[in-house]
Amino acid sequence: MFTNEMITSFNELEISLYNYIIKNSEKVIYMRIRELADQTHVSTSTILRFCRKINCDGFSEFKVKLKLYLDRKEQSNLKSTKYFLSEFVERTLKGNFEAFIQDTAELVAKSGKVIFFGTGSSGILAEYGARYFSSLGKFASFIKDPFYPINSKDLKDSTAIILSVSGETDYTLKLANLLKSEGSKIVSITNSKNCTLAKISDINIAYYVTEVYLGEANITTQIPVIYILEETAHTIKRIYETD
Structure with a gap:
């Protein structure tokens, strides 16, 4: 407040x-x-x-x-993690959610470079996603610093996976626009499709859970993001095995 x-x-x-x-x-x-x-x-x-x-x-x-x-x-403080997990399953997994994961996996599988980006708790998950993808055969790097310099002209064969709960953070949007202008494909993982980051992305995966704040801190559950990252990595591995 x-x-x-x-x-x-x-x-x-x-x-x-x-x-x-x-x-x-x-x-x-x-x-x-x-x-x-x-x-x-x-x-x-x-x-x-x-x-x-x-x-x-x-x-x-x-x-x-x-x-x-x-x-x-x-x-x-009243709702447990189980509530948000069931909310994610009820709202999201019953739709065409898996199709977006498949599209993302196919895009990443064809890309020469994969870059994860996020700040705060999303930055921690960006690092986790890069490590998990690399463990399953698709090497990836991550950026957690919103002021990290990106001057490379070699991004035309890359996919950037950008994690953001709100999809409205200024420096996240600036970096997304910069990567897009350099030729990178943008995949965003956000809590809603009705955000700026989702609208400028090539693919958006939205998980729709209730946002929770404790004071000024956003403590919205990140369980859906972990599921999306791991399921996408497994799908990429299956794509490689069938090629």
Whole structure:
């Protein structure tokens, strides 16, 4: 709810207000503005300026957003991994999901180079995917650094497999466009087909699970991504065995 940009814009009084709210969020959502002012020893005008800095028109809107934020945190702690696994199976595996994996495997099998890319938890899975593909006979490399320089003119026979939950991260999109402009085919693995990365990809595999946040951290399950990577690698191996 509070971004780094918002926090750095706070003055000394607003920082003390912020610290009180963080420690007493469950109480603040039921307070009146005068009660919060008395507890934090600031004026109501300071509270209203604080609210405007975090994109709220007033204290009432701030309390609504704070409650939604707390509810989201609580909900994310209630559901087990089994729920998201069954959600993935119900929503995705019953469709033409396997056809996208087959298309990806055929594209990768014909490619001279395979490059995995992701950041954060997707970066860890990019490294895992490159290692797994290499273990099954298709050598692959990975990039986890969004600022990694890519100046190669030898990418026309390559496939880039880009992992991103949202498919909207700026540096991920910039790298995808750069690889595409250099002649690389783009395969994206995202949580939805309705994202920018999916739309600019040659092939998109979307797994559709509920996104979960814990505070500002995206802790959406990555089980579907592991399945996609491993199943694609196995399909590539079968293609090589039948050639």
